[in-house]
Protein backbone atom coordinates (compact mmCIF):
# COMPACT_ATOMS: atom_id res chain seq x y z
CA UNK A 427 0.00 0.00 0.00
CA UNK A 428 1.32 3.50 -0.88
CA UNK A 429 2.00 5.88 1.98
CA UNK A 430 0.99 9.56 1.78
CA UNK A 431 4.56 10.56 0.98
CA UNK A 432 4.98 8.04 -1.79
CA UNK A 433 1.59 9.04 -3.27
CA UNK A 434 2.80 12.63 -3.47
CA UNK A 435 6.05 11.53 -5.07
CA UNK A 436 4.19 9.41 -7.64
CA UNK A 437 1.88 12.34 -8.35
CA UNK A 438 4.84 14.65 -8.99
CA UNK A 439 6.46 12.15 -11.33
CA UNK A 440 3.26 11.45 -13.33
CA UNK A 441 2.56 15.17 -13.76
CA UNK A 442 6.13 15.89 -14.86
CA UNK A 443 6.37 13.00 -17.31
CA UNK A 444 3.00 13.80 -18.91
CA UNK A 445 3.84 17.50 -19.16
CA UNK A 446 7.08 16.74 -21.01
CA UNK A 447 5.51 14.05 -23.21
CA UNK A 448 2.63 16.28 -24.30
CA UNK A 449 4.44 19.58 -24.69
CA UNK A 450 8.10 19.13 -25.58
CA UNK A 451 8.42 20.71 -29.03
CA UNK A 452 9.88 18.45 -31.70
CA UNK A 453 12.27 21.15 -32.87
CA UNK A 454 13.00 22.75 -29.51
CA UNK A 455 16.33 24.55 -29.39
CA UNK A 456 16.15 26.26 -25.97
CA UNK A 457 14.37 24.74 -22.96
CA UNK A 458 13.93 26.25 -19.49
CA UNK A 459 14.28 23.91 -16.53
CA UNK A 460 12.84 25.20 -13.24
CA UNK A 461 13.60 24.40 -9.62
CA UNK A 462 12.17 22.27 -6.84
CA UNK A 463 11.33 18.65 -6.15
CA UNK A 464 8.78 18.17 -8.98
CA UNK A 465 11.09 19.50 -11.67
CA UNK A 466 13.53 16.72 -10.80
CA UNK A 467 11.20 14.45 -12.80
CA UNK A 468 10.95 16.96 -15.65
CA UNK A 469 14.74 16.94 -16.02
CA UNK A 470 14.76 13.14 -15.76
CA UNK A 471 12.20 12.83 -18.57
CA UNK A 472 13.94 15.39 -20.79
CA UNK A 473 17.17 13.48 -20.15
CA UNK A 474 15.54 10.36 -21.66
CA UNK A 475 14.92 12.10 -25.02
CA UNK A 476 16.92 10.64 -27.91
CA UNK A 477 17.65 14.06 -29.43
CA UNK A 478 19.00 15.64 -26.24
CA UNK A 479 22.12 16.91 -28.03
CA UNK A 480 19.95 19.11 -30.25
CA UNK A 481 18.78 21.62 -27.62
CA UNK A 482 20.23 23.57 -24.70
CA UNK A 483 18.67 23.82 -21.25
CA UNK A 484 18.55 27.08 -19.32
CA UNK A 485 18.62 26.77 -15.53
CA UNK A 486 16.71 28.85 -12.99
CA UNK A 487 19.27 28.51 -10.22
CA UNK A 488 21.96 26.30 -8.75
CA UNK A 489 19.81 23.19 -8.16
CA UNK A 490 18.40 23.44 -11.66
CA UNK A 491 21.90 23.69 -13.13
CA UNK A 492 22.86 20.51 -11.31
CA UNK A 493 19.73 18.74 -12.61
CA UNK A 494 20.64 19.68 -16.19
CA UNK A 495 24.20 18.42 -15.78
CA UNK A 496 23.21 15.24 -13.91
CA UNK A 497 20.75 14.26 -16.64
CA UNK A 498 23.34 14.63 -19.39
CA UNK A 499 21.69 17.70 -20.90
CA UNK A 500 23.45 20.63 -22.58
CA UNK A 501 23.70 23.64 -20.29
CA UNK A 502 23.23 27.19 -21.57
CA UNK A 503 22.63 30.54 -19.93
CA UNK A 504 19.80 33.02 -20.28
CA UNK A 505 22.39 35.60 -21.34
CA UNK A 506 23.36 33.42 -24.33
CA UNK A 507 19.77 32.37 -25.10
CA UNK A 508 17.27 35.08 -24.14
CA UNK A 509 14.57 33.44 -26.28
CA UNK A 510 13.32 30.20 -24.76
CA UNK A 511 11.03 27.84 -26.71
CA UNK A 512 9.45 26.26 -23.66
CA UNK A 513 9.99 26.37 -19.88
CA UNK A 514 8.86 23.83 -17.28
CA UNK A 515 8.63 24.65 -13.58
CA UNK A 516 6.91 23.75 -10.32
CA UNK A 517 4.66 25.96 -8.18
CA UNK A 518 3.68 26.40 -4.56
CA UNK A 519 0.07 27.19 -5.41
CA UNK A 520 -2.00 27.51 -8.58
CA UNK A 521 -5.32 29.35 -8.69
CA UNK A 522 -8.22 28.68 -11.04
CA UNK A 523 -6.98 31.44 -13.39
CA UNK A 524 -3.55 29.76 -13.61
CA UNK A 525 -1.88 32.45 -11.50
CA UNK A 526 0.92 31.06 -9.34
CA UNK A 527 2.71 31.56 -6.07
CA UNK A 528 6.35 30.54 -6.49
CA UNK A 529 9.54 30.94 -4.51
CA UNK A 530 9.08 28.36 -1.76
CA UNK A 531 12.47 27.04 -2.88
CA UNK A 532 13.98 30.55 -2.98
CA UNK A 533 14.54 30.60 -6.76
CA UNK A 534 11.74 32.91 -7.85
CA UNK A 535 13.74 35.62 -9.62
CA UNK A 536 15.51 33.38 -12.13
CA UNK A 537 12.36 31.27 -12.45
CA UNK A 538 10.41 34.36 -13.47
CA UNK A 539 13.18 35.53 -15.79
CA UNK A 540 13.21 32.23 -17.68
CA UNK A 541 9.40 31.93 -17.72
CA UNK A 542 9.11 35.50 -19.06
CA UNK A 543 11.59 34.67 -21.83
CA UNK A 544 9.68 31.53 -22.83
CA UNK A 545 7.14 31.23 -25.65
CA UNK A 546 5.34 28.56 -23.60
CA UNK A 547 5.37 28.02 -19.83
CA UNK A 548 4.21 24.69 -18.45
CA UNK A 549 3.78 24.10 -14.71
CA UNK A 550 4.00 20.74 -12.94
CA UNK A 551 2.59 20.12 -9.47
CA UNK A 552 0.96 17.60 -7.21
CA UNK A 553 -2.65 17.78 -6.07
CA UNK A 554 -1.77 19.72 -2.88
CA UNK A 555 -0.87 22.81 -4.91
CA UNK A 556 -4.30 23.37 -6.43
CA UNK A 557 -6.32 26.19 -4.93
CA UNK A 558 -10.11 25.84 -5.02
CA UNK A 559 -10.29 29.51 -6.07
CA UNK A 560 -7.80 32.25 -5.16
CA UNK A 561 -4.10 32.24 -4.25
CA UNK A 562 -3.27 32.24 -0.54
CA UNK A 563 -5.65 29.43 0.39
CA UNK A 564 -3.42 26.35 0.08
CA UNK A 565 -0.04 28.08 0.46
CA UNK A 566 -0.14 29.67 3.92
CA UNK A 567 3.52 30.68 4.32
CA UNK A 568 3.05 34.03 2.57
CA UNK A 569 4.14 35.44 -0.75
CA UNK A 570 7.86 35.07 -1.31
CA UNK A 571 9.51 38.38 -2.22
CA UNK A 572 13.17 38.72 -3.22
CA UNK A 573 14.79 41.88 -1.91
CA UNK A 574 18.17 43.58 -1.86
CA UNK A 575 19.61 42.76 1.61
CA UNK A 576 20.09 46.29 2.96
CA UNK A 577 16.43 47.11 2.19
CA UNK A 578 14.92 44.43 4.44
CA UNK A 579 13.86 46.58 7.41
CA UNK A 580 12.25 49.22 5.18
CA UNK A 581 10.44 46.71 2.99
CA UNK A 582 9.15 44.73 6.01
CA UNK A 583 7.72 47.95 7.50
CA UNK A 584 6.06 48.85 4.18
CA UNK A 585 4.58 45.40 3.62
CA UNK A 586 3.02 45.56 7.11
CA UNK A 587 1.49 48.93 6.33
CA UNK A 588 0.10 47.47 3.09
CA UNK A 589 -1.85 44.95 5.19
CA UNK A 590 0.35 41.86 5.41
CA UNK A 591 -0.50 40.06 8.65
CA UNK A 592 2.83 38.30 9.05
CA UNK A 593 6.05 39.37 7.37
CA UNK A 594 9.14 37.24 7.91
CA UNK A 595 12.70 37.53 6.70
CA UNK A 596 13.24 33.91 5.62
CA UNK A 597 15.80 32.16 7.82
CA UNK A 598 18.14 29.32 6.94
CA UNK A 599 17.02 27.38 10.03
CA UNK A 600 19.28 24.56 11.16
CA UNK A 601 21.04 24.62 7.76
CA UNK A 602 22.30 28.21 8.14
CA UNK A 603 22.40 30.72 10.93
CA UNK A 604 20.80 33.92 9.66
CA UNK A 605 18.73 34.68 6.58
CA UNK A 606 18.50 32.58 3.43
CA UNK A 607 20.69 34.05 0.68
CA UNK A 608 19.33 33.51 -2.83
CA UNK A 609 21.30 32.48 -5.94
CA UNK A 610 21.44 36.23 -6.70
CA UNK A 611 22.89 37.09 -3.26
CA UNK A 612 19.64 38.63 -2.10
CA UNK A 613 17.28 38.00 0.85
CA UNK A 614 13.73 36.71 0.85
CA UNK A 615 10.69 37.96 2.69
CA UNK A 616 7.51 35.88 3.12
CA UNK A 617 4.51 38.20 3.45
CA UNK A 618 1.08 36.80 4.27
CA UNK A 619 -1.73 38.77 2.63
CA UNK A 620 -4.33 36.04 3.20
CA UNK A 621 -6.52 35.22 0.23
CA UNK A 622 -5.30 37.26 -2.75
CA UNK A 623 -8.26 38.96 -4.41
CA UNK A 624 -6.26 40.67 -7.17
CA UNK A 625 -2.83 39.10 -7.77
CA UNK A 626 -1.88 41.56 -10.55
CA UNK A 627 -2.51 44.58 -8.29
CA UNK A 628 -0.75 43.04 -5.30
CA UNK A 629 2.25 42.16 -7.46
CA UNK A 630 2.44 45.72 -8.85
CA UNK A 631 2.04 47.32 -5.42
CA UNK A 632 4.83 45.20 -3.90
CA UNK A 633 7.11 45.62 -6.91
CA UNK A 634 6.96 49.41 -6.52
CA UNK A 635 8.66 49.29 -3.12
CA UNK A 636 12.30 50.33 -3.43
CA UNK A 637 14.44 47.31 -2.57
CA UNK A 638 12.11 44.70 -4.05
CA UNK A 639 13.74 42.71 -6.84
CA UNK A 640 10.78 40.47 -7.74
CA UNK A 641 7.68 38.89 -6.25
CA UNK A 642 6.64 35.25 -6.27
CA UNK A 643 3.28 36.15 -7.84
CA UNK A 644 3.35 34.81 -11.41
CA UNK A 645 0.31 36.50 -12.90
CA UNK A 646 -1.05 35.12 -16.18
CA UNK A 647 2.28 33.60 -17.13
CA UNK A 648 1.46 29.87 -17.15
CA UNK A 649 -0.03 28.37 -20.30
CA UNK A 650 -0.79 24.99 -18.74
CA UNK A 651 -0.58 23.28 -15.37
CA UNK A 652 -0.34 19.51 -14.89
CA UNK A 653 -1.50 18.21 -11.51
CA UNK A 654 -0.59 14.70 -10.42
CA UNK A 655 -3.55 13.29 -8.50
CA UNK A 656 -3.72 10.96 -5.49
CA UNK A 657 -5.54 8.48 -7.74
CA UNK A 658 -2.55 8.31 -10.07
CA UNK A 659 -4.33 10.32 -12.79
CA UNK A 660 -3.02 13.59 -14.13
CA UNK A 661 -5.28 16.62 -14.63
CA UNK A 662 -4.35 19.44 -16.96
CA UNK A 663 -5.60 23.02 -16.71
CA UNK A 664 -4.87 25.25 -19.66
CA UNK A 665 -5.63 28.82 -20.72
Ligand SMILES: O=C(CO)[C@H](O)[C@H](O)COP(=O)(O)O
Pocket residue numbers: 460461462463464465515516517518527528529530531532533534537
Ligand atom coordinates in the same frame (compact mmCIF):
# COMPACT_ATOMS: atom_id res chain seq x y z
O1 LIG B 1 9.08 28.07 -6.83
C1 LIG B 1 9.83 27.15 -6.57
C2 LIG B 1 11.20 27.35 -6.08
O2 LIG B 1 11.48 28.70 -5.90
C3 LIG B 1 9.37 25.76 -6.77
O3 LIG B 1 9.03 25.58 -8.11
C4 LIG B 1 8.20 25.52 -5.90
O4 LIG B 1 8.60 25.77 -4.57
C5 LIG B 1 7.64 24.12 -6.03
O5 LIG B 1 8.55 23.21 -5.54
P1 LIG B 1 8.19 21.66 -5.36
O6 LIG B 1 8.06 21.08 -6.72
O7 LIG B 1 9.37 21.12 -4.59
O8 LIG B 1 6.92 21.59 -4.57
